[in-house]
Amino acid sequence: MIASRTRWQAACGLLALLAGGGAMAAAPPATASTDDLTALLARTAPNADRHVLKLAATALRCALQRPELGIKGERLGVIDYSRPSTEQRLWVFDLARQRLLFEEWVAHGRNSGGNRTEHFSNRDGSFMSSIGAFTAQETYMGGNGYSLRLDGLEPGFNDKARARAIVIHGAPYVNPTMARVQGRLGRSLGCPAVRLSVSRPLIDSLRGGTLVFAYYPDPQWLQHSQLLAPQCGEAGVAAR
Secondary structure, eight states: OHHHHHHHHHHHHHHHHHTTSOTTOOOOGGGSOHHHHHHHHHHHOTTSOHHHHHHHHHHHHHHHTOGGGOOEEEEEEEEETTSOTTSOOEEEEETTTTEEEEEEOOOOBTTSOSSSOOOBOOSTTOOOBOOEEEEEEEEEEETTEEEEEEEEOSTTTTTTHHHHTOEEEEETTOOHHHHHHHSSOOOBSSOOOEEHHHHHHHHHHHTTTEEEEEEOOOHHHHHHOSSSSSSTTSOOOOOO
Protein backbone atom coordinates (compact mmCIF):
# COMPACT_ATOMS: atom_id res chain seq x y z
CA MET A 1 0.00 0.00 0.00
CA ILE A 2 2.84 2.40 0.87
CA ALA A 3 4.70 1.55 -2.34
CA SER A 4 1.56 2.12 -4.40
CA ARG A 5 0.97 5.49 -2.71
CA THR A 6 4.59 6.49 -3.33
CA ARG A 7 4.30 5.70 -7.06
CA TRP A 8 1.08 7.70 -7.21
CA GLN A 9 2.65 10.71 -5.49
CA ALA A 10 5.68 10.59 -7.78
CA ALA A 11 3.48 10.41 -10.86
CA CYS A 12 1.29 13.26 -9.66
CA GLY A 13 4.32 15.41 -8.87
CA LEU A 14 5.85 14.84 -12.30
CA LEU A 15 2.62 15.46 -14.17
CA ALA A 16 1.93 18.59 -12.17
CA LEU A 17 5.40 19.88 -13.00
CA LEU A 18 4.88 19.16 -16.71
CA ALA A 19 1.51 20.88 -16.60
CA GLY A 20 3.18 24.02 -15.29
CA GLY A 21 2.31 23.70 -11.61
CA GLY A 22 4.60 23.60 -8.62
CA ALA A 23 6.82 20.58 -8.16
CA MET A 24 4.88 19.46 -5.10
CA ALA A 25 1.40 20.20 -6.44
CA ALA A 26 -0.80 17.15 -7.02
CA ALA A 27 -2.58 17.09 -10.38
CA PRO A 28 -4.63 14.06 -11.45
CA PRO A 29 -2.99 12.26 -14.40
CA ALA A 30 -6.20 12.50 -16.39
CA THR A 31 -5.87 16.32 -16.52
CA ALA A 32 -2.16 16.48 -17.33
CA SER A 33 -1.11 17.71 -20.76
CA THR A 34 0.49 15.28 -23.19
CA ASP A 35 1.61 18.29 -25.22
CA ASP A 36 3.62 19.64 -22.27
CA LEU A 37 5.46 16.34 -21.91
CA THR A 38 6.02 16.16 -25.66
CA ALA A 39 7.48 19.68 -25.62
CA LEU A 40 9.84 18.71 -22.80
CA LEU A 41 11.03 15.61 -24.66
CA ALA A 42 11.50 17.50 -27.92
CA ARG A 43 13.41 20.27 -26.18
CA THR A 44 15.83 17.87 -24.52
CA ALA A 45 16.23 15.57 -27.57
CA PRO A 46 15.97 17.82 -30.66
CA ASN A 47 17.26 15.06 -32.95
CA ALA A 48 14.36 12.76 -32.13
CA ASP A 49 11.16 12.69 -34.18
CA ARG A 50 8.52 14.79 -32.44
CA HIS A 51 5.69 12.49 -33.55
CA VAL A 52 7.43 9.51 -31.94
CA LEU A 53 7.96 11.54 -28.78
CA LYS A 54 4.28 12.46 -28.68
CA LEU A 55 3.29 8.81 -28.89
CA ALA A 56 5.75 7.99 -26.11
CA ALA A 57 4.26 10.78 -24.01
CA THR A 58 0.77 9.43 -24.69
CA ALA A 59 1.81 5.94 -23.61
CA LEU A 60 3.47 7.23 -20.44
CA ARG A 61 0.50 9.37 -19.52
CA CYS A 62 -1.81 6.38 -19.94
CA ALA A 63 0.50 4.02 -18.04
CA LEU A 64 0.66 6.40 -15.09
CA GLN A 65 -3.12 6.21 -14.85
CA ARG A 66 -2.87 2.44 -14.38
CA PRO A 67 -1.10 1.84 -11.04
CA GLU A 68 -1.22 -1.94 -11.57
CA LEU A 69 1.51 -1.48 -14.20
CA GLY A 70 3.93 -0.17 -11.58
CA ILE A 71 5.38 2.54 -13.84
CA LYS A 72 7.70 5.12 -12.33
CA GLY A 73 7.33 8.49 -13.98
CA GLU A 74 10.72 10.02 -13.24
CA ARG A 75 12.40 8.66 -16.39
CA LEU A 76 11.48 7.45 -19.87
CA GLY A 77 13.22 5.38 -22.55
CA VAL A 78 12.34 5.76 -26.25
CA ILE A 79 13.50 3.61 -29.18
CA ASP A 80 12.66 4.66 -32.73
CA TYR A 81 12.95 1.54 -34.88
CA SER A 82 11.86 3.49 -37.96
CA ARG A 83 15.43 4.82 -38.09
CA PRO A 84 18.31 2.75 -39.50
CA SER A 85 20.66 1.03 -37.08
CA THR A 86 23.53 3.28 -38.18
CA GLU A 87 21.78 6.23 -36.52
CA GLN A 88 21.31 7.00 -32.86
CA ARG A 89 17.76 5.90 -32.14
CA LEU A 90 17.59 5.32 -28.38
CA TRP A 91 16.98 8.11 -25.89
CA VAL A 92 16.75 8.02 -22.09
CA PHE A 93 15.15 11.04 -20.45
CA ASP A 94 15.40 12.20 -16.86
CA LEU A 95 11.98 13.83 -16.63
CA ALA A 96 12.36 14.98 -13.03
CA ARG A 97 15.47 17.01 -13.91
CA GLN A 98 14.33 17.74 -17.46
CA ARG A 99 17.48 16.52 -19.16
CA LEU A 100 18.66 13.90 -21.63
CA LEU A 101 20.74 11.10 -20.13
CA PHE A 102 21.55 9.04 -23.23
CA GLU A 103 21.28 9.32 -27.01
CA GLU A 104 22.54 6.00 -28.31
CA TRP A 105 22.74 3.34 -30.99
CA VAL A 106 20.68 0.20 -30.41
CA ALA A 107 20.66 -3.13 -32.24
CA HIS A 108 17.62 -5.04 -33.46
CA GLY A 109 16.96 -8.74 -34.03
CA ARG A 110 18.74 -10.54 -36.86
CA ASN A 111 15.45 -11.52 -38.51
CA SER A 112 14.00 -8.03 -38.20
CA GLY A 113 16.00 -6.65 -41.11
CA GLY A 114 19.42 -5.47 -42.24
CA ASN A 115 20.22 -1.85 -41.54
CA ARG A 116 16.54 -1.06 -41.16
CA THR A 117 14.15 -2.77 -38.79
CA GLU A 118 11.19 -3.96 -40.84
CA HIS A 119 9.81 -7.11 -39.19
CA PHE A 120 8.64 -7.62 -35.62
CA SER A 121 7.40 -10.58 -33.64
CA ASN A 122 6.13 -11.63 -30.24
CA ARG A 123 7.00 -15.26 -30.91
CA ASP A 124 9.74 -17.18 -29.14
CA GLY A 125 12.49 -18.29 -31.49
CA SER A 126 11.67 -15.65 -34.11
CA PHE A 127 14.92 -13.72 -33.44
CA MET A 128 12.97 -10.55 -34.14
CA SER A 129 12.54 -7.37 -32.14
CA SER A 130 9.22 -6.42 -30.55
CA ILE A 131 7.50 -3.05 -30.61
CA GLY A 132 5.35 -1.29 -28.03
CA ALA A 133 5.69 -0.24 -24.42
CA PHE A 134 7.71 -2.19 -21.87
CA THR A 135 8.57 -1.79 -18.23
CA ALA A 136 12.24 -2.06 -17.35
CA GLN A 137 12.43 -4.39 -14.39
CA GLU A 138 15.27 -6.14 -12.54
CA THR A 139 18.91 -6.54 -13.52
CA TYR A 140 20.92 -9.75 -13.57
CA MET A 141 24.24 -11.18 -14.74
CA GLY A 142 23.79 -13.50 -17.71
CA GLY A 143 25.52 -14.74 -20.83
CA ASN A 144 25.66 -11.16 -22.13
CA GLY A 145 26.87 -9.71 -18.84
CA TYR A 146 24.92 -7.10 -16.93
CA SER A 147 21.38 -7.18 -18.35
CA LEU A 148 17.95 -5.68 -17.74
CA ARG A 149 14.73 -7.67 -17.99
CA LEU A 150 11.79 -6.16 -19.85
CA ASP A 151 8.11 -6.88 -19.32
CA GLY A 152 5.95 -6.18 -22.37
CA LEU A 153 2.73 -4.25 -21.77
CA GLU A 154 1.17 -4.74 -25.21
CA PRO A 155 -0.90 -7.96 -25.56
CA GLY A 156 -0.13 -9.71 -28.82
CA PHE A 157 2.81 -7.44 -29.63
CA ASN A 158 5.37 -7.77 -26.83
CA ASP A 159 3.77 -9.42 -23.81
CA LYS A 160 6.00 -12.50 -24.23
CA ALA A 161 9.17 -10.44 -23.87
CA ARG A 162 10.14 -11.91 -20.51
CA ALA A 163 9.53 -15.48 -21.64
CA ARG A 164 11.59 -14.77 -24.77
CA ALA A 165 14.41 -13.25 -22.68
CA ILE A 166 14.16 -9.95 -24.55
CA VAL A 167 16.47 -7.83 -22.41
CA ILE A 168 18.68 -4.77 -22.66
CA HIS A 169 22.36 -5.70 -22.56
CA GLY A 170 25.69 -4.55 -23.88
CA ALA A 171 27.22 -6.15 -26.97
CA PRO A 172 30.51 -5.69 -28.86
CA TYR A 173 28.64 -5.76 -32.18
CA VAL A 174 26.93 -2.48 -31.31
CA ASN A 175 29.85 -0.57 -32.79
CA PRO A 176 29.04 2.58 -34.79
CA THR A 177 32.53 2.64 -36.33
CA MET A 178 32.13 -0.85 -37.76
CA ALA A 179 28.57 -0.02 -38.76
CA ARG A 180 29.84 2.69 -41.08
CA VAL A 181 32.07 0.11 -42.76
CA GLN A 182 29.57 -2.75 -43.09
CA GLY A 183 26.47 -0.60 -43.53
CA ARG A 184 24.66 -1.68 -40.36
CA LEU A 185 25.15 -2.54 -36.72
CA GLY A 186 25.56 -6.13 -35.68
CA ARG A 187 22.26 -7.76 -34.78
CA SER A 188 20.91 -9.49 -31.70
CA LEU A 189 18.49 -12.38 -31.22
CA GLY A 190 15.75 -9.83 -30.63
CA CYS A 191 17.17 -7.81 -27.75
CA PRO A 192 17.67 -4.03 -27.87
CA ALA A 193 21.42 -4.33 -27.33
CA VAL A 194 23.57 -1.26 -26.71
CA ARG A 195 27.27 -0.37 -26.66
CA LEU A 196 29.27 -2.11 -23.94
CA SER A 197 30.78 1.17 -22.78
CA VAL A 198 27.37 2.62 -21.85
CA SER A 199 25.42 -0.51 -20.98
CA ARG A 200 25.76 -0.45 -17.19
CA PRO A 201 24.89 3.22 -16.57
CA LEU A 202 22.14 3.10 -19.19
CA ILE A 203 20.63 -0.02 -17.63
CA ASP A 204 20.85 1.49 -14.17
CA SER A 205 19.05 4.61 -15.37
CA LEU A 206 16.07 2.49 -16.50
CA ARG A 207 15.75 -0.38 -14.04
CA GLY A 208 13.00 -0.62 -11.46
CA GLY A 209 9.88 0.42 -13.37
CA THR A 210 10.79 2.89 -16.12
CA LEU A 211 8.65 2.83 -19.27
CA VAL A 212 10.58 1.92 -22.42
CA PHE A 213 8.67 2.81 -25.59
CA ALA A 214 9.75 1.07 -28.82
CA TYR A 215 8.21 2.67 -31.91
CA TYR A 216 7.66 1.57 -35.48
CA PRO A 217 4.82 2.78 -37.76
CA ASP A 218 3.04 -0.57 -37.69
CA PRO A 219 -0.68 -0.01 -38.46
CA GLN A 220 -1.89 -2.98 -36.41
CA TRP A 221 -0.03 -1.91 -33.30
CA LEU A 222 -1.02 1.75 -33.65
CA GLN A 223 -4.65 0.72 -34.00
CA HIS A 224 -4.79 -1.83 -31.19
CA SER A 225 -2.39 -0.49 -28.56
CA GLN A 226 -4.27 0.09 -25.32
CA LEU A 227 -1.72 2.67 -24.20
CA LEU A 228 -2.13 4.79 -27.34
CA ALA A 229 -5.91 4.68 -27.49
CA PRO A 230 -7.86 7.96 -27.20
CA GLN A 231 -9.50 6.43 -24.15
CA CYS A 232 -6.64 5.01 -22.09
CA GLY A 233 -6.93 1.25 -21.68
CA GLU A 234 -9.15 0.71 -24.71
CA ALA A 235 -7.83 -0.36 -28.11
CA GLY A 236 -8.18 2.28 -30.78
CA VAL A 237 -6.44 4.33 -33.44
CA ALA A 238 -3.57 6.43 -32.06
CA ALA A 239 -3.62 10.14 -32.76
CA ARG A 240 -1.36 11.06 -35.66
